[in-house]
Amino acid sequence: xxxxxxxxxxxxxxxxxxxxxxxxxxxxxxxxxxxxxxxxxxxxxxxxxxxxxxxxxxxxxxxxxxxxxxxxxxxxxxxxxxxxxxxxxx
Numbered sequence: 001x002x003x004x005x006x007x008x009x010x011x012x013x014x015x016x017x018x019x020x021x022x023x024x025x026x027x028x029x030x031x032x033x034x035x036x037x038x039x040x041x042x043x044x045x046x047x048x049x050x051x052x053x054x055x056x057x058x059x060x061x062x063x064x065x066x067x068x069x070x071x072x073x074x075x076x077x078x079x080x081x082x083x084x085x086x087x088x089x090x
Contacts, residue, residue, distance in 0.1 A: 004072055007043050014052045014066035025063050026056045041081040048072045049087050 014036050016025065033054035040048045050070040058065035071090055075081070082090070 004046060007046055008040070008048045008050075008070065008072060011038055011040050011043065011048060012050060012052060012068050012070070014054060014068075016054060016064070028054055028056060030055055030067075039082070039084075039087050042075075045074055046072050047075050047081060049082065049090055 016028070016033065020028075030053040035054075036050075036052040038048070038050045038052065048070060049072075050068050052066055052068040055065045055067060057063055
């Protein structure tokens with residue numbers, strides 16, 4: 001699993017829109033902030049789909065953090081990817 005994470009981690013980032021007021025950064029939640037959806041059909045031998053969400057603070061209380069839910073699979077057939085419809089269903 002660590003090897004898989006090293007392959008996909010560069011695709012997992014999140015930033016609020018630049019015009020987000022500073023006081024809003026502590027009021028937004030995972031439900032109210034914009035979400036980032038990421039589909040990467042080729043990450044070496046893997047395929048990745050992720051939803052990345054904002055959270056107002058990290059475990060140390062610092063403002064601005066995020067978490068991700070990821071689906072990753074090894075591609076057995078190089079010509080077969082999840083379709084956009086597959087991604088929406090997932």
